[in-house]
Amino acid sequence: MYHLYFLTKIHHKEHALIENETILLVYGSEVKLTCNLTTPVKFFVNGAEAKGENYEIADLTMKIKNLKKADVLNSYFCNNSQGDQINFQTEITPHLYKVDFLNFFGVSGKKVYLSCYVLVGYQNNLDIEWMWKNPKGEILNLTHRFEITSKNESSTLTIHDSMIEDSGIYECIAVNTYGSHSRTLKLVVKSNLTPLWPFLGTIGQFVVLAFILLYYEFGAKREVKFFKNKKTTPLVERNTI
Known part of the structure; x- marks a missing residue:
């Protein structure tokens, strides 16, 4: 009795590809990450798979619009099912x-x-x-x-x-x-006199008011004195014929 054995040869990748790629991050702008590995690939942010409206993922790229502080400070990498990985090294401009x-x-x-x-x-x-x-x-x-x-x-x-x-x-x-x-x-x-302007303005108003009062008081006294010193001529009645 003979037994037939089928041997399937499986090729294992001895070493996974790990690369570093540099990206420049500018606060408030847009950045596009490209994962040049055999598909399918996944993108990761701080060790977790990138998901959400903030990330636009299409095939080998991930786009992040209007970078915020958290986006700029996050860490990013991508990989595929074969264990290949690209780490994105970030360069940050000041803001x-x-x-x-x-x-x-x-x-x-x-x-x-x-x-x-x-x-x-x-x-x-x-x-x-x-x-x-x-x-x-x-x-x-x-x-x-x-x-x-x-x-x-x-x-x-x-x-x-x-x-x-x-x-x-x-x-x-x-x-x-x-x-x-x-x-x-x-x-x-x-000017260092600026804080005094309200006070000086109030003082100025009092000075002007005092001047007006003195002016009218002095004028009234002169008018009274004038009438006292004025000689009046008595009226003489004349008979008309």
């Missing part, structure tokens, strides 16, 4: 916080502080360099009146003994290896 009220007010002779803050771009040990420009568009140099204090996530311009002439549009610029971003801030320096 500064947008402040609703970018008008800063100061009083002449006092210190004025202007500050900018980084939303993304300093994470992952990225170093941020800061620059400030004055209202003339010139790079600010440190002097006895202008002082710049910076950290990776923020920068503050301090103006000592501020003057009205310091008023204008200032620009802060954050720079890292992958790009830069800037914000403009409007500074208005007012």
Whole structure:
């Protein structure tokens, strides 16, 4: 009796393909990830399969529109059923916080502080360099009146003994290896007498009122004196024939 055996040869992949690909992420913009592996492929965000309206997946690509802070800081990779994988290494350009009220007010002779803050771009040990420009568009140099204090996530311009002439549009610029971003801030320096204007206005009203009262009182006294000193001529009746 003979037994027939059928041997099926299965080819196993000895080594899975693992590659790294660099992508540039810019806050508020769009990014497209391409997974150049044999299909079908899957995309993963922070270790979980990418799902939801925020991700547009088609064949070998995944598109993310209007990148938010979380999108920029997430980790991404894709793989296929054969164990091949592509890790996306992210490069992040800096992006500064947008402040609703970018008008800063100061009083002449006092210190004025202007500050900018980084939303993304300093994470992952990225170093941020800061620059400030004055209202003339010139790079600010440190002097006895202008002082710049910076950290990776923020920068503050301090103006000592501020003057009205310091008023204008200032620009802060954050720079890292992958790009830069800037914000403009409007500074208005007012006279140190400005807080006194309401008080001085009230005093002025009292002075004007007192002057008017004195004027009318003096005028009334002169009129009374005039009538007292005036000689009146008696009326003489004349008979007419």
